[in-house]
Amino acid sequence: MAACALFSRLRYSPPFPFTLTPSGPLHAAIHFLSCSCSKLDICLPLHCRSRHISRAPLVLSRAERRRVKAFLRWSQSSAEAALLGKAQAGRGLAAAGIGSPKAMATAVAEQAVDNPLLEDAEFPRFDAVEARHVVPGIRQLLTDLENELVKLEANLQPSWPGLVQPLEKIVDRLSVAWGVVSHLKAVKDSEELRLAVEEVQPDKVAFTLRLGQSKPIFEAFKEMKEGQEWNTLSEAQQRIVEIQLKEAFLNGVGLEDEARKRFNQIKQDLEKLSTKFSEHVLDSTKKYAKLLTDPRDVEGLPPTALGLAAQAAEAKGYEGATADLGPWIITLDIPSYIPFLKHARNRSLREEVYRAFITQASSGDLDNTPIINKILELRLEKAKLLGYNNHAEVSMALKMATLEKAEELLEQLRSSSWDAALIGNLQDLKDYAKEQGAPDGSNICLWDITFWSERLREAKFDINEEELRPYFSLPKVTDGLFSLASTLFGVKIEAADGLAPVWHKDVRFYQVKELSGEPIAYFYFDAYSRPSEKRGGAWMDEVLGRSELLAPKGRHARLPVAHMVCNQTPPVGDEPSLMTFREVETVFHEFGHALQHMLTRQNEGLVAGIRNVEWDAVELPSQFMENWCYHRATLMGMAKHYKTGETLPEEVYVKLKAARNFRAASMMLRQIHFASVDLELHSRFQPGGPETVFDVDKRIGWRTQVIPLLPEDRFLCSFSHIFAGGYSAGYYSYKWAEVLSADAFAAFEEAGLENEVAVKETGRKFRETVLGLGGGRPPLQVFKDFRGREPSTDALLRHSGLLPAVAA
Numbered sequence: 130m131a132a133c134a135l136f137s138r139l140r141y142s143p144p145f146p147f148t149l150t151p152s153g154p155l156h157a158a159i160h161f162l163s164c165s166c167s168k169l170d171i172c173l174p175l176h177c178r179s180r181h182i183s184r185a186p187l188v189l190s191r192a193e194r195r196r197v198k199a200f201l202r203w204s205q206s207s208a209e210a211a212l213l214g215k216a217q218a219g220r221g222l223a224a225a226g227i228g229s230p231k232a233m234a235t236a237v238a239e240q241a242v243d244n245p246l247l248e249d250a251e252f253p254r255f256d257a258v259e260a261r262h263v264v265p266g267i268r269q270l271l272t273d274l275e276n277e278l279v280k281l282e283a284n285l286q287p288s289w290p291g292l293v294q295p296l297e298k299i300v301d302r303l304s305v306a307w308g309v310v311s312h313l314k315a316v317k318d319s320e321e322l323r324l325a326v327e328e329v330q331p332d333k334v335a336f337t338l339r340l341g342q343s344k345p346i347f348e349a350f351k352e353m354k355e356g357q358e359w360n361t362l363s364e365a366q367q368r369i370v371e372i373q374l375k376e377a378f379l380n381g382v383g384l385e386d387e388a389r390k391r392f393n394q395i396k397q398d399l400e401k402l403s404t405k406f407s408e409h410v411l412d413s414t415k416k417y418a419k420l421l422t423d424p425r426d427v428e429g430l431p432p433t434a435l436g437l438a439a440q441a442a443e444a445k446g447y448e449g450a451t452a453d454l455g456p457w458i459i460t461l462d463i464p465s466y467i468p469f470l471k472h473a474r475n476r477s478l479r480e481e482v483y484r485a486f487i488t489q490a491s492s493g494d495l496d497n498t499p500i501i502n503k504i505l506e507l508r509l510e511k512a513k514l515l516g517y518n519n520h521a522e523v524s525m526a527l528k529m530a531t532l533e534k535a536e537e538l539l540e541q542l543r544s545s546s547w548d549a550a551l552i553g554n555l556q557d558l559k560d561y562a563k564e565q566g567a568p569d570g571s572n573i574c575l576w577d578i579t580f581w582s583e584r585l586r587e588a589k590f591d592i593n594e595e596e597l598r599p600y601f602s603l604p605k606v607t608d609g610l611f612s613l614a615s616t617l618f619g620v621k622i623e624a625a626d627g628l629a630p631v632w633h634k635d636v637r638f639y640q641v642k643e644l645s646g647e648p649i650a651y652f653y654f655d656a657y658s659r660p661s662e663k664r665g666g667a668w669m670d671e672v673l674g675r676s677e678l679l680a681p682k683g684r685h686a687r688l689p690v691a692h693m694v695c696n697q698t699p700p701v702g703d704e705p706s707l708m709t710f711r712e713v714e715t716v717f718h719e720f721g722h723a724l725q726h727m728l729t730r731q732n733e734g735l736v737a738g739i740r741n742v743e744w745d746a747v748e749l750p751s752q753f754m755e756n757w758c759y760h761r762a763t764l765m766g767m768a769k770h771y772k773t774g775e776t777l778p779e780e781v782y783v784k785l786k787a788a789r790n791f792r793a794a795s796m797m798l799r800q801i802h803f804a805s806v807d808l809e810l811h812s813r814f815q816p817g818g819p820e821t822v823f824d825v826d827k828r829i830g831w832r833t834q835v836i837p838l839l840p841e842d843r844f845l846c847s848f849s850h851i852f853a854g855g856y857s858a859g860y861y862s863y864k865w866a867e868v869l870s871a872d873a874f875a876a877f878e879e880a881g882l883e884n885e886v887a888v889k890e891t892g893r894k895f896r897e898t899v900l901g902l903g904g905g906r907p908p909l910q911v912f913k914d915f916r917g918r919e920p921s922t923d924a925l926l927r928h929s930g931l932l933p934a935v936a937a
């Protein structure tokens with residue numbers, strides 16, 4: 130299943146508490162301004178969108194935001210001054226309340242001496258960096274980088290060595306040092322570290338924004354594009370220039386006078402509106418509490434849900450509430466709401482809670498309707514200022530898809546899923562409910578779907594995750610994974626513990642080599658859960674990127690280093706870590722990201738590995754790798770009982786495979802509905818016109834919802850992804866990336882999964898294209914290089930059981 134499996138199971142996808150910034154700091158800076166959801170987690174070039182949803186947001190306080198804004202106001206005038214050769218960085222920084230670089234340097238220089246954070250070591254000093262190093266280290270670094278940036282802006286040469294190389298150095302130094310800090314915060318958190326990060330975060334954000342908005346740099350890139358040197362640049366180099374130009378352009382750097390003023394005003398207004406939108410959703414969620422006192426009302430709920438409901442009651446003042454005896458409170462928070470809809474036998478209560486959920490933030494003081502209208506209006510105006518027809522075009526300017534292609538794909542998936550969802554999935558539920566003697570069967574409603582789906586799933590696939598654990602021990606799983614990588618991509622992965630410092634004794638370090646023995650990359654693997662200091666979820670990120678410019682002395686290039694973080698059960702006593710099947714899929718997923726980072730052939734640092742890969746394409750390698758978990762030879766090769774060595778029983782394998790497609794058509798339609806409404810609102814919809822946003826939701830619903838939405842449905846009022854997160858005109862990315870990864874896997878199926886020679890050959894091709902080219906070539910071209918044609922939806926439909934299977 131795809132990375133977004135978690136979401137596709139929900140009517141509502143919880144908002145991601147971070148912004149997606151796949152292309153590094155410059156991209157991130159722009160994202161902050163354009164998305165303006167006040168949630169920053171920048172300098173993390175890649176987020177596994179659905180995997181690590183628990184990643185905590187970095188929310189700036191009001192005072193911090195003021196400082197960032199002051200800095201930006203200054204930096205804009207400073208950037209213009211630099212253009213005239215009159216940059217006065219010191220004054221500007223002081224005006225922003227950040228202190229002059231000189232004064233700041235004096236203040237922190239002493240503490241920065243011997244700071245492991247700034248050490249130029251082969252691998253970051255994860256073992257030595259402590260909270261106390263963060264503030265002086267980052268301040269020192271920002272001071273240095275600010276000086277370098279001012280120097281660069283004052284002496285800009287529109288050439289590779291005169292512009293891009295110094296820029297890469299600035300971007301890289303910040304990205305590596307900040308990467309260490311934010312990584313430690315994610316895996317080795319402490320009160321001291323949190324405070325230290327909070328203290329320097331605004332300065333870091335301000336610098337990143339300043340860098341992304343530099344008008345002199347924008348002008349120099351423009352000159353490069355128009356100058357003599359252009360034709361001498363490689364494809365990857367040209368792409369770097371084009372991406373930089375487009376990012377700056379989308380950020381309004383190219384606008385003049387009134388247009389620029391208006392543009393900046395709109396951005397600020399949008400920021401406020403998005404924040405308001407989130408606050409309303411949060412407040413309306415908080416406001417709702419359904420008190421239950423009769424045990425019959427909570428019938429069906431599993432112990433964890435009962436415990437949570439009793440806890441909620443206690444928090445509301447019902448002292449002594451217990452899971453067994455109540456009272457219980459059901460809220461609209463996802464961990465409370467979803468289990469209730471899934472398990473509560475009381476149908477009318479399910480209806481009541483469902484209705485509350487779909488009308489959140491849609492009335493009274495917390496009504497998001499006017500905010501939605503204003504956001505859409507301003508996004509449209511902003512797009513027009515930039516010369517685009519609508520916001521969808523702006524969103525897609527830096528993505529793989531176009532509006533037309535995205536809509537075409539959604540329609541193909543929709544029409545192929547409709548009958549299966551209506552005649553298959555829905556009828557199955559009705560029949561099953563009838564079989565169970567429930568009156569719901571003859572009139573199944575929106576609040577019955579989740580409940581009966583869960584009953585049917587239990588009946589059909591009684592897979593007990595816990596019983597499977599002994600078959601998936603971590604050492605066997607990693608052996609299987611590494612041997613798969615070896616077969617497919619011709620690499621050797623060897624333990625290299627001790628070669629690089631680590632942040633915890635359980636963290637493993639590995640070296641990736643060519644079959645000839647030549648080292649090509651490294652990675653850390655932090656597998657186990659440590660709730661006291663480590664965030665939940667799983668993710669991958671870069672530690673160092675491949676770069677020829679930053680090659681250590683005597684070497685051709687700096688080698689890429691990645692880290693993978695998961696949260697599975699630690700070993701107990703002599704027993705190894707025993708995993709659920711979902712955890713196995715997660716490791717494969719993250720490893721797919723890591724492979725794209727590590728097996729890159731790109732020598733240009735700014736587009737090597739995962740850097741500058743379009744966000745609707747970035748989940749291709751990760752979801753691609755998940756497919757191998759269902760490949761018989763791969764799965765059976767690693768699914769060996771850790772004590773007896775016995776292979777996973779055949780009937781369990783069959784069930785795992787079948788469960789993957791359970792209600793696939795309905796899940797597909799649900800995601801398509803969200804994606805289509807998002808695209809419609811950001812392209813053809815006219816704010817203030819005769820049709821309301823809710824009319825659009827209903828109109829599209831006729832083609833995507835097998836049970837029509839209720840007339841009072843106001844789900845849009847809590848659709849934070851597109852109104853408060855970074856997903857506006859981008860929700861389609863979930864399906865887009867799934868199509869790519871399924872189609873890529875289909876190349877192996879076509880070659881013959883049991884044909885080792887053919888699999889190897891296809892694997893090498895995948896390595897040289899999808900994994901090798903990084904952000905140095907447009908992703909559609911990369912896909913065509915691999916597949917020999919444009920992506921097709923057939924494979925995803927077939928894998929989802931919506932097209933006849935071919936012999937595999």
Ligand SMILES: [Zn+2]
Pocket residue numbers: 132176177178179180718722748751
């Ligand atoms: Zn991912």
